[in-house]
Amino acid sequence: MTIILGLDPSLSCTGWGVIRAEGSRLSHIANGQIATHAKAPMAERLAQLHRELAAVIADHAPDRAACEEVFVNKNPQSTLKLAQARGAVLAACGARGLTVREHAARSVKKAVVGTGAAEKEQIQAMLKVLLPGVAVAGADAADALAVAIADAHGG
Incomplete structure (x- = not known):
């Protein structure tokens, strides 16, 4: 049995999802979203992402994490903000000793x-279909669950 934390990082709203993989059987544990306030200073927003994700990791004790690879937007500022959010999210995983696979x-x-x-x-x-009965917290949480499922399938 492996518990996987899937992540869909974003500065405005980071999605997370936790699943259990037992062979090819998957089950939902939890999912959610961490929304930051657009007018808050960057350092506060990044600290919030780190702090809230660290709490999710402490609550669910995943064996590893999976994160979507960074993509380049047409707008360089958007790419930079995404990279900073990913940094906060990856640092929270690293601080808890989690291996992070990127997809x-x-x-x-x-x-x-x-x-x-x-x-x-x-x-x-x-x-x-894959996680019967799941109540998804929103689009970003859905993306994070998808990342966890891809990781469980060796994607």
Whole structure:
């Protein structure tokens, strides 16, 4: 049995999802989102991401974490903010001694839906099939659960 923490980092709203993998059987443990206030200073927002994710890790004691790889936006400022959020999230994992595996967005979609070109709605529909009874906290939490599932499938 392995407990996996999936992460979808973002400065505005970081999604997280925790699943249990027993062979090919998956089960949902928890999921949520960490939203930061857009007008708060950058240092406060990053500290909030780190602090709240550290609490999630303490609560659920995952064996490892999985995170979506960084992608480059057309807007360099957006890319920089995403990278800073990822840094806070990865630091929270590192501080707890978690190994973090990174997955490309296309490989996550392929692992969950069967095609790397899947839409968000398709991913959310498959989550209900793969994790029966799951109540997803929002789109970012759904993406984080998808990352955890991809990691469990060796994606």
